[in-house]
Amino acid sequence: MFGLKESEVATLVKAVSVGGGDDLDRDAIEERFARATWSGLAEPGDRLAGRAIRQLGAVRALTGVVEHWEPERFAAALSLDGDTVAEDDMAQAIDRWMPRLKSNTALIALRQAARFGARLLTPHDTLWPSRLNDLDWHSPSALWARGTDEALAGIERGIALVGARAATGYGEHITMEASAGLVDRGYTIVSGAAYGIDGMAHRAALASQGLTVAFLAGGVDRFYPSGHDALLGRIVESGVVISELPCGSPPTKWRFLQRNRLIAAASMATIVLEAGWRSGSLNTAGHAATLGRPLGAVPGPVTSAASAGCHRLIRDFDAVCVTNPDQMAELAPIEHGLLSAENVAGAADGVHGSDEKADAAGPRDTERTRLLDALSARSARTANDVAARSGLAISAVRAQLGLLELEGRVTETERGWKRAAS
Template sequence: MTLLDDDRVRRAGAAHSREEPARLARAVWTAIVEPGDGTAGALVAAHGPDEALRMVEAGLHDGSLAELGLGAQALAAARSRWQPRLDPAHVAQALAQGARAGLVLVTPEDAGWPEQLTDLGTHAPLALWTRGDVTGLSRIARSVAIVGARAATPYGEHVAAELAGELASRGIGVISGAAYGIDGAAHRATLGVGGLTVAVVAGGADRVYPAGHARLFADIARVGAIVSETAPGATPTKWRFLQRNRCIAALSAATVVVEAGARSGTLNTAGHAAALGRPLGAVPGPVTSATSAGCHRLLREFDAQCITSAADVLELIGEGADDATALGGPSAEEVRVRDALASRSPRDVDEIARRSGMAVEAVQAALGLLELAGAVRRTDGGWVLA
């Protein structure tokens, strides 16, 4: 009996499979392989997830992967990696944990699958476990990854928040890893302006890591998405963090490194972005700051673009020059009016005037300019941030 035929696996995977063997097989694969396993990716691409899984359980032979150009050594290594996890109890436990946590499995066959992940080739995720708004995955093609040091300085967190908030207010999605420091600042600023943010995590999407970000995870899941290619319940490990970084880079239209030490893991994300041909930016810092040494190296040796404002990021992703110019110099009145607005609660002109401390006429003039720039919109109930 194969894993796909095991009653425990079928029952545990019922919430994710929709009675489709290929979907169930992809869920099973996430519990068997580590992220970025190219042998598994090649096998699934060639034979489909369910048939590939049956081939593995039946015992791969050298001819199984000959057409994929994989030799006996790669085949033997794959066998040894996967065999310990070809256990129905292990797989069923992971799938049941995903169902209890309310996670949704998104596969390459689904309409909401982010097509930009295909740039990873055979190292692309076999499926994504998602917590929160599943549609967020299909809406992040126009997005930027903002990443950086966990031990960030106040300067770094301030810059990350400024960039994320400004970009999110213009409809640019913000992707990061939900870690302390730069990641957390970027997520929080995006949430603060009602923007779309997606956290790509190294462990199971049902886990909260770091534990101190429990509130942040809940906020992201409420309006954005937390995604992982590892099975529910999986523990974050150093290897999984490094592999997670390739997904952050692939999902984004560009990657911006705000702060990074000389040996920071964030440079791994930058490396993936460069390998994928994605635009790469870095924020300069004080030459005496160890937390900016990695950024300075990216600027000096890896042709990263110097990022000093959200206008620079817009240019990095090919947005219009008019947008960049407008972004670079909002008037004081426009800033005050935007500060007085919310993304979901419409407010009339009188309320905006009261909150901004401005005259009604000045508010009306600023709203007109902001509407032309696409920063605000009028609804039946009043004005909201676009």
């Protein structure tokens, strides 16, 4: 199976499958292993990887990479009904994937998942969060989860509560009341386990004996931030911790931004409780609006910079002003566990949220962010190593390293490249 011992692959895949995987046949095992491999082969949200998996199936798409299909052949296989894929785009995609194509990478991730009691979810599983399919080619190839089946099923009634890490006492108080109130109304609280608003949303849900879901930007075997180890451990016991990245994957700035699309997509609605003018939580709001999800924002004191982002959403992007759990629940009423179609149709649109660095990062800014994430200020790394860590093509890595060196942001040593000291 892809050059590996079928018995070893089957044993590991069954060990991390829902229900023990005893009912899986060879085709199902091969499909799950291929999706597990893709979760580490391509960076989150990779459009061409998602398109290849959707159109060819995970197994055939992976076969194309393993067998080193030429860009022309790969592009032709993905081109349907006049919707073609440019050979140059396909060549760049293959260049992004190849540095990570190692036979034992997926096996190591599966072993680590089994060790930590994590499970591999695919779109074929009944517990797969179905709203993630709205991401189309940007949807995850698989999910890695630690937690309860009840919480996984509860995502269908999920509302995302997000906000700034540097929360004020006002923001934390509003979040505590919102989370507890929504739990009492039957909702599941979805967030990103960050400091500040996210952490308070999870804690209040747990304190109210409710369900909560934390989406991480790294593997579920390495909790981040480390200061939330205890909190995430509690979520695993009665809720669920989820990532689209395999065990062992470190969180990076790029992956945090991509993680936000899962929070928005999986939830019935997104509420921003407190956020600065350029807070990263506005990125989550942007994903929610793009997907047609209802978007709400809690106002704060007009003199508070910590609420400027919420006021921006209300004034410029038609977010609904919400001040209590009742108003938040009105955005996405639970009707036998389903979202009201009227509220989906009435969702705000046109928001294109920002990250902490820039309002609209272009392709070059994205490449630089991913490249700098992959470099260390202490240990020198080769260009090939940086390409594997960043998920960028080696040609793009070399080009960007040269430019960053001219700017004084990286330095080259005998052993490789290092990030320059701030």
